[in-house]
Amino acid sequence: MAVNVSVQNKFQIIVPARVDRAVRGAPVLDAPDVDDRGWVNNRATGLNVDDARGALFGTTVGDVVRLKVVREDLDDAVPLFVTTTGDQVAIEQPAGGGPLPADGIFSVRSVADTTTGSKIQVRLGNASGAVICEADAHTFTPKTVFITPHVCVIHSANAAAVAAGGGTGQTPSINGSALDDAQLTNLFDTIIRPIWRPVGVEFQISPVQNEVFTGNDGFTQDNVALQGTNQIATVYGRNRGIGTCNIFFMHTTDQFLGLGLKFEDRAVLGANNSGIMVGVNGDFNSGAFNARSSAGADLVHELGNDTAHEIGHFLNLDHADEVDSDAASNFNGRVDTYNRRFLMHPVNLLPLATGTAAPPRFDDIGYGQVGASGGHRGCLVTLKHHPSHQSDGETMTVRRRFRSPNLFK
Amino acid sequence: MSFIARQILGATMFNTITVRTVDIFLQKSPNKPHGDVRGIEGARFQVRDSTGAVIQTGTTPADGKIQVQISGAFSTLEVLAGSAVAQYTIKIRDSAAEAVTTPAGQQRRLRMLGYHIGHSGPEGNGVDGIAVPTKEVDRSALELQADTPAINGAGQTNAMDGVVGNHTQAALTSAAGV
Numbered sequence: 001m002a003v004n005v006s007v008q009n010k011f012q013i014i015v016p017a018r019v020d021r022a023v024r025g026a027p028v029l030d031a032p033d034v035d036d037r038g039w040v041n042n043r044a045t046g047l048n049v050d051d052a053r054g055a056l057f058g059t060t061v062g063d064v065v066r067l068k069v070v071r072e073d074l075d076d077a078v079p080l081f082v083t084t085t086g087d088q089v090a091i092e093q094p095a096g097g098g099p100l101p102a103d104g105i106f107s108v109r110s111v112a113d114t115t116t117g118s119k120i121q122v123r124l125g126n127a128s129g130a131v132i133c134e135a136d137a138h139t140f141t142p143k144t145v146f147i148t149p150h151v152c153v154i155h156s157a158n159a160a161a162v163a164a165g166g167g168t169g170q171t172p173s174i175n176g177s178a179l180d181d182a183q184l185t186n187l188f189d190t191i192i193r194p195i196w197r198p199v200g201v202e203f204q205i206s207p208v209q210n211e212v213f214t215g216n217d218g219f220t221q222d223n224v225a226l227q228g229t230n231q232i233a234t235v236y237g238r239n240r241g242i243g244t245c246n247i248f249f250m251h252t253t254d255q256f257l258g259l260g261l262k263f264e265d266r267a268v269l270g271a272n273n274s275g276i277m278v279g280v281n282g283d284f285n286s287g288a289f290n291a292r293s294s295a296g297a298d299l300v301h302e303l304g305n306d307t308a309h310e311i312g313h314f315l316n317l318d319h320a321d322e323v324d325s326d327a328a329s330n331f332n333g334r335v336d337t338y339n340r341r342f343l344m345h346p347v348n349l350l351p352l353a354t355g356t357a358a359p360p361r362f363d364d365i366g367y368g369q370v371g372a373s374g375g376h377r378g379c380l381v382t383l384k385h386h387p388s389h390q391s392d393g394e395t396m397t398v399r400r401r402f403r404s405p406n407l408f409k
Numbered sequence: 410m411s412f413i414a415r416q417i418l419g420a421t422m423f424n425t426i427t428v429r430t431v432d433i434f435l436q437k438s439p440n441k442p443h444g445d446v447r448g449i450e451g452a453r454f455q456v457r458d459s460t461g462a463v464i465q466t467g468t469t470p471a472d473g474k475i476q477v478q479i480s481g482a483f484s485t486l487e488v489l490a491g492s493a494v495a496q497y498t499i500k501i502r503d504s505a506a507e508a509v510t511t512p513a514g515q516q517r518r519l520r521m522l523g524y525h526i527g528h529s530g531p532e533g534n535g536v537d538g539i540a541v542p543t544k545e546v547d548r549s550a551l552e553l554q555a556d557t558p559a560i561n562g563a564g565q566t567n568a569m570d571g572v573v574g575n576h577t578q579a580a581l582t583s584a585a586g587v
Contacts (some may be wrong), residue, residue: 002485002496004533008506009587011432014497015439016449037569038555039438051446053438072525075512078495125490130452130469134436338551338569385556388565 003073004120008294011044016074017122019055022066022105024368026301027194027379029376030065030107032057034135035383037338040222050086050117052134056383058198058395059110060142064092065394069104069122069133081127082106082320086118088139095193097127113141113200138383138395140200143402145311147188147205148241150248151179156222157403158215167214169222172280175299179280181248195343195379196311199395206272211238211248224284225277226254236261236275243408246275247307250290253279256308256346263406274409276310278303291395293349305348305376312344312381316401318391341367341378344394348377428478431501433486434472439443439523439543440556441584453489502532506587509578513538516546518585524549553580 005012012081022031027176036055041050043056059065069080073242081098082091092107100106108120122133156168162169171178174187188203196203213219217234225235225248237316240246253259256279263274280303282291294302320342351374385393416513425559435449442448448471456465459481469475472563477486477499488495516536519526526535527545535545554560554569557580573581 002498004500004528005433005486005497005499006532006534007431007433007499008502008517008521008538010430011434011586012499012521012583013434013436013439013441015436015523015525016495018525038561039440040556040561042555042561053445053447073497075493075495077492078493124449124452124495129490130449131437132435132449132452138515165491169490285568338555385560386561387563387568388561 001075014073015133016070016124017080017121017133018070019057019120019133020068021072022068024367025255026297027191027196027304029194030063030066031067031194032059032198033065033341033378033380034067035380037341037384040384041136042384044383044396046396047138047383048086048088048115048117049165050119050136052117052119052136054133054135056136056138057115058138058140058200058383059089059108060140060197060200061110061113061367063110063197064107065110066107067120067135068103069100069106071104074132075084076102076251079125080104080132081123081125081129083121083127084108084118084122084137085121086116086137088116088118089120089137097123108137110137110139113137113139128329140399142200142202143399144202144204145315146205146241146244146408148209148244148246149184149205150209150211150238150246152213152235152238152248152250154213154219154223154224154225154250154252156215156220158347160214162214167222169212170251170281172249174280174303175296179208181256181274184208187300187304187307191301192308192311195305195308195381199381201315201398206241206244209239209241221284223251223281223289223384224254225250225252225279226256226259230270232269232271232277236266236273240273242276243394245311245408246273247310248275249280250277251279251281252284253277253361254284257283257292258310260310262316262401263409265313274314274406276307276314278307278310298353301349301376305343305379308379309343309348309377312394313346315398316404317344317381317394317397320344320389320391342394343379343382344391345377345379345380350374350377428480429501430476430478431499433475433477433497433499435469435475435488436522436523439525439552441522442472446471455487455489456497457485457487459483459485506585507538509582511538512540512542515550515573515578515581516542518581518587519546519549519553521585522581523585524552550577553577553584557584 034055034057089108092109118137120135121131123129140363153169154171155162156169230391259277382394436447450471452469483500486497530537551571
C-alpha cells in the first residue's frame with residue numbers, strides 16, 4: 001500500500017524506518033533499551049565513532065540481543081535485510097540478514113569490544129541493497145559488581161531484649177514472603193541484570209547476610225532505618241563485604257525508598273562508606289508508614305528498578321533532574337519522556353502526564369504504565385551525551401567508575 | 410490527456426509544457442543535512458504519472474534526492490527493492506502552510522523534515538491539527554529539539570521538553586523554510 005506524501009514548499013524528506021527496542025514492557029535481558037533520543041549522534045566521549053545517525057544500543061560481549069526495525073514510511077511488503085559494519089557485532093537471526101519477519105525483529109551477536117565503530121544497517125530488498133536506516137552498536141567487556149546483600153531487621157528494643165526473643169521489628173518482605181536468597185536472585189535476574197546488561201555491567205551476588213539492629217544502635221522505632229545520619233553510618237558500617245557493593249534491604253526507610261552513595265559522597269549523609277539502602281516494604285514520612293503501592297510482579301519491577309537506580313548512584317550517576325533542570329527542587333518537575341525514560345529519574349512511581357502542555361508521553365518506551373493513573377520510570381542508562389544535559393552519557397560515566405580505587409570502599 | 414498544438418508543415422514554433430517538480434529526499438534520518446551523510450544512496454527508482462506510465466527512472470545519488478515530476482494530480486514514486494516496490498503517492502500541496510504556532514503547522518513542518526508523526530489526518534500523513542499531540546508527534550518534537558544545536562546546545566537547560574514553544578517553532582521554520 002502506497003504511503004501518501006503531500007509536498008509543501010517543493011520538498012519532502014522521507015525516512016522509511018527506524019531501529020527500536022524489540023519489546024515493550026518490563027526490562028528483558030535480551031531486548032536492550034535503545035538510546036534514540038534524537039537522531040543526532042552526540043556520542044559520549046569514549047564511545048567508538050562512526051557516522052550512523054539514529055539509535056545507539058549497548059551489549060555485553062557474547063550476548064545475543066533482539067532489536068526491531070519499525071517501518072514508519074515504508075510498505076509492509078518490501079523485504080528488508082540487516083547487515084553490520086565493523087567487528088563488534090554480527091547478525092545472528094535471520095540467517096543471511098533477512099528478509100526480516102513481519103514484526104521486524106532481528107537478533108545481533110555481540111562479538112568483541114574493539115575500538116572500531118560498528119553499525120547495524122537496514123537494507124532494502126536484499127543484503128546488498130540500499131541502506132535505508134542505521135543504528136550504532138557498542139559492545140562492552142563485562143565489568144563485575146560484587147554484591148553483598150544484607151537483610152536487616154530493626155528493633156527499637158534494646159539488644160538484651162532482642163537477644164531474649166523480644167523486639168517487634170520485621171524482616172523485609174516481598175509479596176508477603178520474607179526477603180531471602182531466592183527472592184534476591186529473582187530480583188536481579190528479572191529486572192536488575194536486564195537494566196544493566198546494555199552497559200556491560202554484571203553482578204556476582206554473595207549469600208544474604210542477616211543483620212539485626214536494636215535500640216543500642218540508636219534506633220528508636222521498629223523497622224525504620226535512616227533516622228538521621230548516625231543510623232546511616234551505623235547501617236553502612238555493619239558487617240561489610242570487603243571489595244563489594246553492600247546493599248542493605250530494610251523493611252522501612254525514612255523519607256526515601258532508597259539511598260545509594262558512592263564513597264566520595266559519604267560525608268554528605270554522615271556515612272563512612274559507600275553503600276545502598278532500600279526500603280523493601282515502604283517508607284516512613286511525616287509520622288506515617290507508607291507501604292509500597294505495587295503488588296505481585298509489579299512490586300518486583302518496582303523494587304528491582306529502585307535497586308538498579310541506587311546501584312546507579314553507587315556507580316557515580318546523578319539524578320537526571322539534579323544536575324540540569326530548572327526544577328531541581330521539584331523532583332517531578334520535568335515531565336518529558338526523555339527524562340522519564342531514565343533509570344536515574346529521581347522518582348519511580350510517576351503520574352501520567354496529561355493535558356496540552358504535557359501530552360500522553362509516559363508510555364512511549366513502554367516500560368510501564370501501571371493502572372490508569374501512573375507508572376514506573378524507565379530503565380535507560382544513556383549512551384548519548386546531549387550538550388544541554390550535563391548528567392548525560394551515563395554508560396561511559398559508569399564504565400569509567402570501574403577504574404576508581406574508591407569503587408568498593 | 411494533454412494536447413500539443415500542431416503547426417502547418419514546415420513552419421517553426423514552440424510549445425511550452427509545464428511539468429512541476431518537487432524534491433524528494435530519501436534519507437536515513439530526518440531534518441536537513443548539515444554537511445553530514447544522511448541520504449539513501451543507490452536506491453533504484455521509477456516515477457509513474459497518474460495514468461501509470463513510467464516517466465522517470467534512476468538511482469538515488471549520495472544525498473538521496475529525487476526530482477519527481479508531478480504530471481496530473483499526482484505521481485507515484487516507486488523505490489525498487491528486488492522484485493518488490495515501495496510506493497509513495499506524491500501530491501503537491503499548493504495551499505500555504507498552516508501557521509507554525511498551530512498544531513497543524515507544527516505537524517506539517519515535522520512531516521516535511523521527515524520526522525515520524527504517524528499517518529492520521531485527512532492527507533494520511535499525520536497532519537491532523539489536533540491540539541493534544543499523539544505520542545508520535547510528541548516524540549518527533551523531542552527529536553527535533555535534540556537534533557537542533559540551538560536548542561540542544563551546551564548551556565541550554567530544560568530545553569528538550571517536547572513542547573513546541575518559541576525556540577522550537579523557530580527551529581521548525583528555519584529547517585522547513587516556511
